[in-house]
Amino acid sequence: MCIVYAETAARDSLEQVISEALVQSGFDKSDVRGVCLGVSGVNHPSDQEKIENWIRDMFPSHVKVYVQNDAIVALASGTMGKLHGCVLIAGTGCIAYGFDEDGKEARASGGGPILGDWGSGYGIAAQALTAVIRAHDGRGPQTMLTSTILKALGLSSPDELIGWTYADPSWARIAALVPQVVSCAEAGDEISDKILVDAAEDLALSVKAVVQRLGLCGKDGTASFPVVMVGGVLNANQKWDIGKEVSKRINRYFPGAQTIIPKVEPAVGAALLAMNFLSS
Incomplete structure (x- = not known):
């Protein structure tokens, strides 16, 4: 029960953050081509797949979704994406x-x-x-x-x-x-x-x-x-x-x-x- 609640809360929080980012950017979900998330604790393919599925449910089918450990996006911030x-x-x-x-x-x-x-x-x-x-x-x-x-x-x-x-x-x-x-x-x-x-x-x-x-x-x-x-x-x-x-x-x-x-x-x-x- 606690695990289900925690996952629901995490998903709801993620959806809220994405919605706020779209509002601030002035775009809607249909304008998005790709989503990349850096998430702490994503260390196993099953973790990745679960969060990727959450994101895919939030966007149209044409949107590409990538979920990485937060360390990987931190590396990219210093190497300009390499x-x-x-x-x-x-x-x-x-x-x-x-x-x-x-x-x-x-x-x-x-x-x-x-x-x-x-x-x-x-x-x-x-x-x-x-x-x-x-x-x-x-x-x-x-x-x-x-x-x-x-x-x-x-x-x-x-x-x-x-x-x-x-x-x-x-x-x-x-x-x-x-x-x-x-x-x-x-x-x-x-x-x-x-x-x-x-x-x-x-x-x-x-x-x-x-x-x-x-x-x-x-x-x-x-x-x-x-x-x-x-x-x-x-x-x-x-x-x-x-x-x-x-x-x-x-x-x-x-x-x-x-x-x-x-x-x-x-x-x-x-x-x-x-x-x-x-x-x-």
């Missing part, structure tokens, strides 16, 4: 995804925090919360994170963190604490600094895994290829710059890697992909 290279997304969650010149695909991370996406916003913040509890228990060193996070949440004691965390353990709610971790690291807190260093290393390793599986770096490891970097964790523009630290590590592994911060939204990447699919 599916070659690697994309690293680090926001609430994280994933690395790539294509070689022959269209072979590979991915790393993206399994959620339970399966170890520690470079994500959730992963960073969860480790910070754990550090506060460990310090309070006497199992770990004292950290500036304690006072900073308690103040940000309006709590008076680390004991209250347990109730706050499990009252609504949504990923985005936890990940929203990343700025506090960054500010503590900038102020010299060693625990916070280590959390961010480990996150940068983990994100760079995800890119490394994809690049090596696809051979994007060439036989000698120096070939040029794009690495598109997307997400609030990578583009926060703070003094302690996680994106810059990740880029440095990627370039240590692969001197030919060209890190790119897209100048357009992933939605533009989806539009470029739709155009490319229609013309191919």
